[in-house]
Amino acid sequence: MLPDGPQQRQGGPGSGLPLGEVRQECRGLARAAVRLDSPAMDSLLQQTMQAHGLLIAWEEVMAPTLHAVGRKWESTDDRYVEVEHLLSWHVSTVLRRAAVTAPLVSAHVAPVVLACLPGEQHTLPLEALAAGLAERGLPTRMFGAAVPAEALRAAVGRSGPKAVVLWSQSRSTADNTLARQVASTAFGLKGARTTPLVLLAGPGWSVRAATAGMRRPLGLREALNAISALYAEADAVVAAGETTPGPAAPASTSLC
Incomplete structure (x- = not known):
C-alpha cells in the first residue's frame, strides 16, 4: 500500500485533532488547518518540503495531519469536513508544485x-x-x-x-x-x-x-x-x- 504514513497514537493537544506523538511541524499544520489559515498552511508545507524532503514531509507531517482530520470528522458527525477539504487542497498544491519544478536527470527515458x-x-x-x-x-x-x-x-x-x-x-x-x-x-x-x-x-x-x-x-x-x-x-x-x-x-x- 502507498502513502498512508505512520499511524499515530490518539490524543494531542493544541489543535483539537487526535495527533499523538508527532513532529512540531505537524502540530503547526494542524492548528493552521483548524483555523482555515491558508497562508500559514502553504508556508509551513513549503518549509517542511524544503527542509526535510518529500518522504519526511509526507510520512511525518502531511499524512498524520490528514489522518487526524479524517478521524475527527468521522467521529463528530461530519464536522471538520471543510478542514479536510482545504488541507487536502494545500497538500495537493505543494506536491504538484514539487513534481513539476524538480529537474529531471533525463527527459528521454521511459516514464x-x-x-x-x-x-x-x-x-x-x-x-x-x-x-x-x-x-x-x-x-x-x-x-x-x-x-x-x-x-x-x-x-x-x-x-x-x-x-x-x-x-x-x-x-x-x-x-x-x-x-x-x-x-x-x-x-x-x-x-x-x-x-x-x-x-x-x-x-x-x-x-x-x-x-x-x-x-x-x-x-x-x-x-x-x-x-x-x-x-x-x-x-x-x-x-x-x-x-x-x-x-x-x-x-x-x-x-x-
Missing part, C-alpha cells in the same frame, strides 16, 4: 505511469509518489483520478513506461483483470518487446492480488525504492554494454 483505477477519486497518494519520483529525477506521466480502463491501456501502450502504479483506495475499485491486462501490455521493437512492472498501490488491493509482473508496495518509501531500483538496473545494463565490445546495431533499430 512511470501513475493512475487511479476507474471509479477511484483519491489522488493525493499518487501525487506524493509523483513528487518523490521527481525529487529523484525520474519522469512520470500522471493521469489522475478515475482513469477509464480503455484510456489506461492506451496510455500504457503509447508511453512505453518502465513501471505503472495503479492506485485503489477500496476493494470496490481494485480491478485484478485490468491490472493483469496492463502488466501484459507489450511495447518496443519487434523481437525486443517489453512489459512494464505494475505496482498495485493502496489499501483496496488484496494481499494476493500481485501476480507475475506485479508488486504490492506497502508504503511510499517502498514504492519509491522499487521504482528507483528499476532505473538503476537499466543504467547498469547500459553501462555494461558500453564497456563490452560488440557488433554495432543496424540503423533500422533506431527509435527516433
